[in-house]
Amino acid sequence: MESKQEEDNNEPLEYVLSYVDTVLDLRLPEDNTKLEEGAIISLSSEFLVAGADTTALALQWIMANLVKYPRIQAKLFQEICGEDLQKISYLKAIVLEGLRRHPPSHLPFPRSVIREVVLNGYVIPKNAMVYFMRADIGWNPEVWEDPMEFRPERFLAGEVFDITGSREIKMMPFGAGRRMCPGYGLAMLHLEYFVANLVWKVERRAVDGDDIDLSEKDLEFMSVMKNTLQALISPRLK
Numbered sequence: 254m255e256s257k258q259e260e261d262n263n264e265p266l267e268y269v270l271s272y273v274d275t276v277l278d279l280r281l282p283e284d285n286t287k288l289e290e291g292a293i294i295s296l297s298s299e300f301l302v303a304g305a306d307t308t309a310l311a312l313q314w315i316m317a318n319l320v321k322y323p324r325i326q327a328k329l330f331q332e333i334c335g336e337d338l339q340k341i342s343y344l345k346a347i348v349l350e351g352l353r354r355h356p357p358s359h360l361p362f363p364r365s366v367i368r369e370v371v372l373n374g375y376v377i378p379k380n381a382m383v384y385f386m387r388a389d390i391g392w393n394p395e396v397w398e399d400p401m402e403f404r405p406e407r408f409l410a411g412e413v414f415d416i417t418g419s420r421e422i423k424m425m426p427f428g429a430g431r432r433m434c435p436g437y438g439l440a441m442l443h444l445e446y447f448v449a450n451l452v453w454k455v456e457r458r459a460v461d462g463d464d465i466d467l468s469e470k471d472l473e474f475m476s477v478m479k480n481t482l483q484a485l486i487s488p489r490l491k
C-alpha cells in the first residue's frame with residue numbers, strides 16, 4: 254500500500270493523488286499516529302461500497318423512467334444531439350428528478366442530538382437519536398406538486414437547484430450538512446455522463462405489454478426495483 258510514483262523502468266508517471274494515499278498519510282489529531290491497517294481497509298471499502306451500488310441503482314431507476322415515459326426520452330435525445338453535455342439542463346433535470354423520486358440510499362442514518370432543542374413544539378433531549386426520512390423529504394406534497402410523478406420539468410423553472418441543501422432542504426438524496434455524501438459531485442457527473450450516452454447511442458422501449466413497474470423491493474438496504482428493468486433496444490441510426 255505504498256504510493257507509486259515511478260514505473261518499473263523508472264520513467265516518471267504523472268502523479269495522481271489517490272484516496273488510499275490520503276488515508277495512508279492521515280494522522281489522528283489526538284496523538285498524531287497513523288491509522289491502523291484495519292481502519293484503512295474499512296475506510297477504503299466504505300468508499301467503494303458507498304460509491305458503486307448507489308450510482309448504479311440511481312442509473313437503473315432513471316433509465317426505467319425513460320423507458321416508461323418515451324416522451325421524456327425523446328426530448329432528452331433531441332437536446333443531446335450536437336450539444337455540450339455540461340449545458341444540457343434537461344439532462345440535469347432528469348438526473349435530479351431520478352434522485353428525488355428514487356433516492357438509492359433511502360434508509361435513514363441516525364444522528365445524535367448534542368444539545369436539547371425544541372422542534373415544532375416537541376422537546377428533543379440531548380443525546381437522543383434522530384432519523385431523517387430521506388426519501389419522504391423529497392416526496393413532501395407541501396413542497397412538490399404531485400410528488401410521486403416523474404416530472405423533470407419541475408427542475409427547469411427558477412434557479413439552479415442546490416443539491417447540497419445549504420440554503421433550504423427540499424430533498425436530500427446525498428444527505429446534508431457536514432456528513433453529506435463526499436462523492437456527490439462525482440455521482441452527478443457519472444449519472445449525467447451515463448444517462449446521456451445511453452440515450453444518445455440506443456433507443457429503449459418497453460417490452461410489449463409491460464408498463465414498467467416502478468415499485469420497490471421491501472426491506473432492502475438500498476432502493477432496489479422489485480422487477481428488474483427489461484427493455485427492447487435499437488441502435489439510433491446516424
Ligand code: HEM
Nearest residue numbers: 300303304307308311358426427428429432433434436440
Ligand atoms: C447516486 C449516488 C450516491 C448517493 C445517492 C449517495 C448517497 C449517500 C448518502 C445518503 C450518504 C449518507 C450521508 C449522511 O450520513 O447524511 C452517503 C455517504 C457517503 N458516500 Fe455517498 N452517495 C452516492 C455516491 C457516492 C460516491 C460516488 C462515493 C465515492 C466515490 C460516495 C462515498 C460516500 C462516503 C465515503 C460516505 C460516508 C461519508 C461519511 O460518513 O462521512 N458516495 N452517500
